[in-house]
Amino acid sequence: MKQRALFLSPALGFIALALFVPFAYLLFLSFMGEGYLYGEPTEATLDNYAEAFRNPVYWESIVNTFRIGALVTLATLVIGFPVAYIISVSGKTWAALLTVVTVLPLFVSVVVRGFGWIIVFGREGPLNSLLRWLGLIDEPMQVLYTESAVIIGLTHLLLPFMVLPVLASLRAIDKNIIDASMVLGSRKWDVFLHIIIPLCAPGFVVGSLLVFLHVLATFVLPAMLGSINIKMIATLIYQQVMIIGNVPAGAALAVILFVFTMLVFGLIAAIKAHLNFDAKPLQENEAA
Amino acid sequence: MKKLLSVLYVAFMCSPLLIVIGAAFEPQEILRFPPHGLSMKWFTRVLHDQAFLDAAYNSLIVASLAMLLSLLLGLLAAYALARGDGRSRETILGLLLSPLIIPELVIGLAILQMLTLMNIATDLVVLVLAHAVICLPYTVRLLFNGVSAINENLENASLVLGASRAGTIVRVTLPLMKNSIVAAALFAFLISFDNTVISLFLVDSSTMTLPITIYNYVEFSLDPAIAALSTILILLSCAAVGIISSVSGLDNVGPRK
Numbered sequence: 392m393k394q395r396a397l398f399l400s401p402a403l404g405f406i407a408l409a410l411f412v413p414f415a416y417l418l419f420l421s422f423m424g425e426g427y428l429y430g431e432p433t434e435a436t437l438d439n440y441a442e443a444f445r446n447p448v449y450w451e452s453i454v455n456t457f458r459i460g461a462l463v464t465l466a467t468l469v470i471g472f473p474v475a476y477i478i479s480v481s482g483k484t485w486a487a488l489l490t491v492v493t494v495l496p497l498f499v500s501v502v503v504r505g506f507g508w509i510i511v512f513g514r515e516g517p518l519n520s521l522l523r524w525l526g527l528i529d530e531p532m533q534v535l536y537t538e539s540a541v542i543i544g545l546t547h548l549l550l551p552f553m554v555l556p557v558l559a560s561l562r563a564i565d566k567n568i569i570d571a572s573m574v575l576g577s578r579k580w581d582v583f584l585h586i587i588i589p590l591c592a593p594g595f596v597v598g599s600l601l602v603f604l605h606v607l608a609t610f611v612l613p614a615m616l617g618s619i620n621i622k623m624i625a626t627l628i629y630q631q632v633m634i635i636g637n638v639p640a641g642a643a644l645a646v647i648l649f650v651f652t653m654l655v656f657g658l659i660a661a662i663k664a665h666l667n668f669d670a671k672p673l674q675e676n677e678a679a
Numbered sequence: 680m681k682k683l684l685s686v687l688y689v690a691f692m693c694s695p696l697l698i699v700i701g702a703a704f705e706p707q708e709i710l711r712f713p714p715h716g717l718s719m720k721w722f723t724r725v726l727h728d729q730a731f732l733d734a735a736y737n738s739l740i741v742a743s744l745a746m747l748l749s750l751l752l753g754l755l756a757a758y759a760l761a762r763g764d765g766r767s768r769e770t771i772l773g774l775l776l777s778p779l780i781i782p783e784l785v786i787g788l789a790i791l792q793m794l795t796l797m798n799i800a801t802d803l804v805v806l807v808l809a810h811a812v813i814c815l816p817y818t819v820r821l822l823f824n825g826v827s828a829i830n831e832n833l834e835n836a837s838l839v840l841g842a843s844r845a846g847t848i849v850r851v852t853l854p855l856m857k858n859s860i861v862a863a864a865l866f867a868f869l870i871s872f873d874n875t876v877i878s879l880f881l882v883d884s885s886t887m888t889l890p891i892t893i894y895n896y897v898e899f900s901l902d903p904a905i906a907a908l909s910t911i912l913i914l915l916s917c918a919a920v921g922i923i924s925s926v927s928g929l930d931n932v933g934p935r936k
C-alpha cells in the first residue's frame with residue numbers, strides 16, 4: 392500500500408492540531424505567573440508546581456484521588472471478577488442478561504446516573520428505607536455528599552470497564568488447557584488458581600488500568616455526589632480555572648494529573664509484560 | 680450462589696436507573712422513590728420546555744457530526760495501519776489513542792485556553808471538533824481490530840483478479856467490517872452525546888447540551904422534571920443497546936484490550 396502516509400495524515404494532523412498543540416500551550420501556561428493571562432509580564436517559574444506540594448488543600452486532593460482510585464479499582468475487581476466468571480460459565484439466557492445489564496449503564500449519561508444516586512442516597516431515599524427496614528440503622532444516614540457516595544457511584548460507573556476485559560480474557564482461554572489439566576489430575580480449585588486466574592491476568596490488568604485512569608480524571612460524579620466535601624484533583628483543577636480564574640495554577644495541576652496518569656499507565660504496562668512472561672511456560676507445556 | 684450473586688448484581692446495576700424512572704411519575708413537586716401516585720405531567724412539561732428542546736437539538740447535531748468526523752479519520756488511519764507496512768505502527772497507534780490517556784478534563788482545559796489565545800468563540804463547531812478528539816481513539820481501535828480480523832487473502836484475491844485498491848476497499852474490505860463500523864459509529868455517537876466534562880468547558884448559554892443542562896439543573900433544584908428528562912434518555916439508551924445487540928452483538932461494543 393503506497394498511500395499509507397496519505398491515509399494516516401488526516402487523523403494524525405487532526406490530533407496534532409486539536410490536542411497536542413493546545414496541550415503544549417497548557418504546559419507553557421503552567422510555568423507562568425498567576426497574572427500572565429491578564430497581561431502582567433511574568434517570568435518562567437516553578438511556583439505553580441511547588442504549590443501543589445506546599446499547599447495542604449492541593450496535597451489533600453492528590454492523596455484523596457489516589458485513595459479513592461485504589462478503593463474503586465479494588466471494588467470493581469471484587470465485584471467484576473465473579474460477575475465475568477458467572478457470565479462465562481452461564482447458559483445463553485443468563486449470560487446475555489448479565490451482559491446487557493453490564494453494558495446498558497455505559498450508554499446512559501453519567502449525569503443521569505449521578506442524578507439517580509442523588510435520589511437513592513437521599514435522607515428519605517430508598518437506601519435509607521432499606522437499611523431501616525433491615526434494622527441496621529435507626530436514624531437516616533447521611534450518605535450523599537460523603538466519600539462513600541462517590542465510591543459507590545464510581546464503582547457502578549466503572550464496573551463495565553472491569554467486567555468486559557476480564558470476560559474477554561476468560562472467553563479466550565483455550566478449553567483444551569483446562570481439560571488437559573483435569574485429565575492430568577488437577578482439582579477444580581487448582582485449575583481456577585493456576586490456569587484461569589493467570590490467563591485472565593491481561594483482563595485484570597486492562598480492567599484495572601481503565602478503572603484507575605477513569606477515577607484519576609473523574610470530575611462529574613465526585614462533583615455531583617461529593618459536592619465540595621470530596622476534594623479530588625479534577626474538581627480542584629476546575630475550581631482553579633473556572634471559578635478562581637487562576638489558569639496557570641490549574642494548568643500546573645492538570646500537568647501533574649497527566650504525569651500521574653502516565654506513571655500509572657507505565658506501571659501497569661510493566662506488570663502486564665511481567666504477567667505475560669509468567670503465562671509462557673504453560674503454553675510451552677501445551678505444545679509439548 | 681451463582682443465581683444470588685447474579686440477582687444482587689442486576690439489582691445494583693439497575694437500581695439508579697429504575698429509581699430515576701420511578702421518580703419521574705411522581706405527581707407532586709417532590710423528588711422521591713417510590714412515587715406517591717402515577718402522573719405524566721413532568722413528561723409533558725419537559726417536552727414543552729424550550730431550554731430542554733434546544734439542548735436536545737444541540738446534543739444530536741454535535742454527536743452526529745463528531746461521529747462522522749471520527750469515523751472518517753478512524754477508517755482511513757485504521758486501514759493504513761492494518762494494511763500498510765508495519766513501520767512505527769505502535770507509535771502511530773499510540774499517538775492516535777493518546778486522548779484515552781490524557782484526562783478529559785485536561786483536554787477540555789487545554790482546548791479552552793487555546794481558543795482564548797486565538798480569540799475563537801466557543802460554538803457548536805468547536806464542540807464537534809473537541810468531541811471528535813475523544814471519539815477518535817474508540818473508532819481507531821474498533822476499526823483497526825475490524826480490518827485486522829479480515830482475512831487479507833480475500834482482499835488479495837480481489838486485487839489479483841483486477842480490482843483497484845479503492846474498488847477492493849469499497850467492495851471487499853468495508854462490507855466485511857460492517858459490524859465494527861456500526862459499533863464504532865454508535866460508540867462515537869454516544870461518547871459525544873453523553874460527554875459532560877469537555878462540554879462543561881466549551882459550552883455557553885446558546886450551545887447547551889443535554890448532559891450540561893441536567894448537570895446545571897441538579898445543582899440548583901431537584902424536582903421530577905429532571906427525572907422525566909432522564910427517563911427519556913434512559914429509554915433512548917435502551918433503544919441504542921437494542922440496535923447494537925441486533926446488528927453486532929453486545930460484547931463487541933465494550934472497551935477492548
